[in-house]
Amino acid sequence: MDKRDELIKIFSKDIRTALKRVPVDFSQVQEIRLRVHAPLLLVYNNREYYITPEGNLGRQAKETYLVTRKELKETLEYISSYSLYAFEEELKQGFITIQGGHRVGLAGKVVLDGSGIRGMKFISFINVRLSHQVRGCADGVLPFLYENREILHTLVISPPRCGKTTLLRDIIRQVSNGTGPEKGMAVGVVDERSEIAACYQGVPQNELGIRTDILDCCPKAQGMMMLIRTMSPQVIAVDEIGSREDMEAIEHVMNCGCKLIATVHGNSLEDIRHKPVLGRLLKEKWFGRYIVLNNRGRIGNISQIYDSLGNGLYPAGGDRHGR
Numbered sequence: 001m002d003k004r005d006e007l008i009k010i011f012s013k014d015i016r017t018a019l020k021r022v023p024v025d026f027s028q029v030q031e032i033r034l035r036v037h038a039p040l041l042l043v044y045n046n047r048e049y050y051i052t053p054e055g056n057l058g059r060q061a062k063e064t065y066l067v068t069r070k071e072l073k074e075t076l077e078y079i080s081s082y083s084l085y086a087f088e089e090e091l092k093q094g095f096i097t098i099q100g101g102h103r104v105g106l107a108g109k110v111v112l113d114g115s116g117i118r119g120m121k122f123i124s125f126i127n128v129r130l131s132h133q134v135r136g137c138a139d140g141v142l143p144f145l146y147e148n149r150e151i152l153h154t155l156v157i158s159p160p161r162c163g164k165t166t167l168l169r170d171i172i173r174q175v176s177n178g179t180g181p182e183k184g185m186a187v188g189v190v191d192e193r194s195e196i197a198a199c200y201q202g203v204p205q206n207e208l209g210i211r212t213d214i215l216d217c218c219p220k221a222q223g224m225m226m227l228i229r230t231m232s233p234q235v236i237a238v239d240e241i242g243s244r245e246d247m248e249a250i251e252h253v254m255n256c257g258c259k260l261i262a263t264v265h266g267n268s269l270e271d272i273r274h275k276p277v278l279g280r281l282l283k284e285k286w287f288g289r290y291i292v293l294n295n296r297g298r299i300g301n302i303s304q305i306y307d308s309l310g311n312g313l314y315p316a317g318g319d320r321h322g323r
Contacts, residue, residue, distance in 0.1 A: 021055025101198025176209020
């Protein structure tokens with residue numbers, strides 16, 4: 001079963017028929033969005049397209065496929081195998097991970113109780129984010145991440161939809177397995193939104209290496225502390241840091257002698273420098289390497305690589321201090 005057939009089985013019958021006809025390579029599809037009484041949308045190669053009932057792609061809303069409440073409800077039944085109640089814990093997070101590692105984001109009326117979010121009802125919005133593993137996409141980055149045969153604390157800086165999680169996933173895989181002269185290392189992954197490993201019923205759908213342990217659906221700050229106490233990792237990897245709690249946990253990880261590989265949303269090193277919480281990372285030189293991505297060309301396209309002082313290492317003769 002190819003990626004298209006594997007994925008479209010979760011959609012309602014009529015939407016499935018339209019998606020079967022869409023003339024795109026599904027290995028490059030990033031999102032499929034359903035909203036009640038709104039157009040069926042597909043994000044492909046960082047561009048948004050309308051889908052017509054005939055399965056054609058358009059850039060205008062005319063004659064587009066409009067999603068009905070019945071179709072969205074039917075899709076939700078397929079996603080949850082007719083038992084949405086079984087996904088009660090996932091609904092508190094706002095997403096369900098399905099077979100193949102694809103993440104289904106959900107929005108509707110949030111149900112609260114005294115302790116916070118209890119669940120969700122009247123779900124009217126679905127965003128299917130496709131999981132893509134690109135083995136080897138970190139090949140060009142890895143040589144920069146080692147110094148004197150030791151891996152460095154590394155921060156990947158990227159705008160949305162530039163492949164930061166895909167790049168992180170391949171870095172984890174190669175660090176875990178070992179790469180030529182570099183021995184494999186024990187890696188602990190805190191996968192808060194089930195995007196890195198994309199675990200389905202506890203089993204990773206993406207390959208993260210033979211020495212990797214995963215905490216799935218666990219808050220980053222708590223998960224980093226748990227891994228240090230229980231799994232003796234040499235490297236910890238997390239996606240999208242930013243809170244003060246994250247910073248405290250990161251500091252603890254680094255003080256324990258464990259290396260950290262993390263990602264953060266941003267457009268440049270200078271962008272991170274001006275953020276209140278994250279700016280401290282740069283000022284105190286927490287990371288030995290900063291990798292900046294852009295959306296030009298392939299997934300995980302490298303714009304710049306800097307050392308702890310902000311000196312440009314890539315491209316050759318790059319700028320200094322992230323300016």
